Amino acid sequence: MSKMILIRRKQTSDWVSCQSITKNLESLYRKSFADEVTTLEISADANKYDHWLMAKEIATLEPTHVVFIDHTPHPVDLVTSIFMQEMKVKPSFIFHIFGDFSLQSQSWLQIEEVLKDSKSIFICASDKEVLLLKNLINAKEGVIQKLPFPIDGDFFKFDEKKVKNNKKFKFLYTGRLSDQKNIMELIQYFNQYNKTINPETELVIAGPYDDLGIPFLGKRMKKGSYGLHVENLISSLANDNIKVIGNCNHEELRQIYHECDAYVSLSTHNDEDYGMAPAEALTCGLPCLLSDWGGFSSFSFVDFSNVVLTPVEIRKNKILPEAMDVVKKLHLISSKKLEISERAELSNKALKRLSIDGLIRPLKEIYKTELKEGSFHSFHGNFKSLSTTHLINGATPYFRAPNGSYSTLYKEIYAPYFKRLISEN
Numbered sequence: 097m098s099k100m101i102l103i104r105r106k107q108t109s110d111w112v113s114c115q116s117i118t119k120n121l122e123s124l125y126r127k128s129f130a131d132e133v134t135t136l137e138i139s140a141d142a143n144k145y146d147h148w149l150m151a152k153e154i155a156t157l158e159p160t161h162v163v164f165i166d167h168t169p170h171p172v173d174l175v176t177s178i179f180m181q182e183m184k185v186k187p188s189f190i191f192h193i194f195g196d197f198s199l200q201s202q203s204w205l206q207i208e209e210v211l212k213d214s215k216s217i218f219i220c221a222s223d224k225e226v227l228l229l230k231n232l233i234n235a236k237e238g239v240i241q242k243l244p245f246p247i248d249g250d251f252f253k254f255d256e257k258k259v260k261n262n263k264k265f266k267f268l269y270t271g272r273l274s275d276q277k278n279i280m281e282l283i284q285y286f287n288q289y290n291k292t293i294n295p296e297t298e299l300v301i302a303g304p305y306d307d308l309g310i311p312f313l314g315k316r317m318k319k320g321s322y323g324l325h326v327e328n329l330i331s332s333l334a335n336d337n338i339k340v341i342g343n344c345n346h347e348e349l350r351q352i353y354h355e356c357d358a359y360v361s362l363s364t365h366n367d368e369d370y371g372m373a374p375a376e377a378l379t380c381g382l383p384c385l386l387s388d389w390g391g392f393s394s395f396s397f398v399d400f401s402n403v404v405l406t407p408v409e410i411r412k413n414k415i416l417p418e419a420m421d422v423v424k425k426l427h428l429i430s431s432k433k434l435e436i437s438e439r440a441e442l443s444n445k446a447l448k449r450l451s452i453d454g455l456i457r458p459l460k461e462i463y464k465t466e467l468k469e470g471s472f473h474s475f476h477g478n479f480k481s482l483s484t485t486h487l488i489n490g491a492t493p494y495f496r497a498p499n500g501s502y503s504t505l506y507k508e509i510y511a512p513y514f515k516r517l518i519s520e521n
Contacts, residue, residue: 099132100125101159101187103174104166106137113271113372114167114194120246120452121165121192128456134159144173151177154187161463162187167194170203179210188215188467192243193225195367195390198232198509201483204475211472217465221245221370222391227512228369232479236471241462244394247375249451251350254381254443256436258354264337265294265430268356268382270302270349271373273340275309275322276365278387278416280329285362285422287333293423297337297430300356304343310414353380358429360385361392362422364408364415366510368392378403378446381439385425387417390513397517398446404429408514413501478508 102125108115125133134157138150151174154162162178164171175189189211197204218233218240220226229240267286273279279301286299305323309315330338344352353359359377361384368390377384378398386392388405396403404425406417434442448454482505 099160100129100134101154101157101162102133102135103162103164103171104135104137105168106139109167111167116248116372117194117245118166120248123248124246124452124455124459125163125165127452128459138169138174140169142169142173144177147173148177150174151181154178155181155183158183158185159187160185161190163190163192165192167196170200172203172206175207175210175214179214186214188217190217190219192219192245193221193229193369195225195365195369197229197369198366198479198482199486201479201486205480205483208475212474213469214472215467215469216472217241217462217467219243219462222394223397223517224390224393224512224515225369227515228510231509231512232476234473234476236467236473238465238467239471241465243455243458243462244375244450245370245372246452246455247372247379247447247450249379249447249453251346252353252376252379253447253451254379254440255354256440258351259436259439260355262298262355262357263296265297265358265433266356267297267299267358267360267385267426267430268302268352268377269299269360270344270352270377271361271363273301273303273305273322273326274307274365275315275317276367277361277363278414279326281416281419282360282362283326283329283333283338285419286360286426287335287338288419289423289426290335290337293427294430295337297426299338299360300352301338301340302342302344302349302352349376350380353377353382356382357433358383358385360426362387362406362417363392364389366390366506366513368513371395375446375450379443379450381434381443381446383429383434383442385422385429388516389415393517398449399442402434402442407516410502415502478505481505482509 102122104118122135218229220229220242221244226240226242290297307317307319307322309317359374359382364387370391374384374386374395383402385404388407396405406421406425408415408417
């Protein structure tokens with residue numbers, strides 16, 4: 097008899113980071129609980145009857161826990177179907193929460209009554225995501241937990257043989273090249289630093305372009321437009337120290353993490369619940385300059401001296417760090433290149449907190465949480481307001497204010513992402 101049923105989508109996610117997250121979460125569960133774990137896959141286009149059939153299968157297995165380790169399809173139909181099955185003991189529901197939680201408000205509200213009568217745990221990937229959910233969920237202590245999305249530490253780890261001795265200090269960004277990630281601003285801030293303070297630096301940008309814009313503000317882009325904007329900006333700056341190298345596979349990413357000297361991302365994407373790229377960079381021994389936003393903020397707990405955060409606020413209808421603070425911190429990081437031994441030490445610190453092996457004990461601790469039915473009370477009113485605006489305005493732009501800025505509701509819901517975290521020490 098399997099004690100744990102892991103639920104994942106049959107098709108791989110369109111998001112590369114989510115592909116890694118789901119794969120690594122499954123590995124973590126199997127290393128932690130071995131043969132107590134069974135994985136079931138549900139199709140992305142499964143209908144209610146498909147979910148009912150899976151629920152019947154789950155009922156015959158009599159698990160203690162049903163664990164959702166993928167971001168789609170939403171658990172609403174399967175949870176409802178499981179709850180309706182004849183079972184001696186209803187299983188606990190464990191939800192690993194991804195950045196799209198707030199986008200799925202309507203679906204979550206559909207199972208509010210089921211959750212009230214169940215034992216449930218919501219596992220967030222970062223400290224600020226925990227605060228975000230506490231801002232949306234009314235529940236007893238222990239219902240909302242934290243566990244970073246695990247990194248494959250056998251693959252993303254420091255390897256002295258892969259390191260290159262660069263003449264110039266190389267900053268690296270990897271990930272989507274999107275307006276959500278503030279790539280244009282990163283290029284402009286680096287150019288200012290490189291031309292006025294330290295010409296012996298480079299910025300390498302790796303990743304695919306996307307044209308999502310910022311849907312919450314109703315800012316959409318035509319296909320191919322963002323790449324054109326970035327390339328035109330770089331051309332106008334005439335700076336050979338800024339290079340865009342395109343998308344990279346995992347092998348190429350691991351190599352480029354070792355070839356560069358520091359990682360930088362100024363992302364303020366509303367779905368930035370964690371950050372697989374910064375986590376991979378840290379486990380490969382790279383110091384980081386990150387926006388103090390969302391899941392990025394928690395990485396400072398890995399190593400306060402080698403993870404530098406830049407505060408953000410709403411500037412000209414966009415959430416951004418202040419240019420001079422970024423310039424100052426680019427200079428801070430590039431003023432002292434880490435030695436081989438220091439990179440190895442940083443990698444080991446990150447692996448202990450972020451890798452699959454390092455997260456086995458914390459995961460087991462979460463499963464020691466004793467919950468009773470009714471520990472989940474309800475969703476807060478702001479979550480219901482979010483669902484209503486979503487229903488009225490469609491998928492987007494339900495956060496847009498009349499002046500094109502962020503609405504009061506957005507500021508209320510995402511207030512935890514703007515806050516400074518209290519030191520763990």
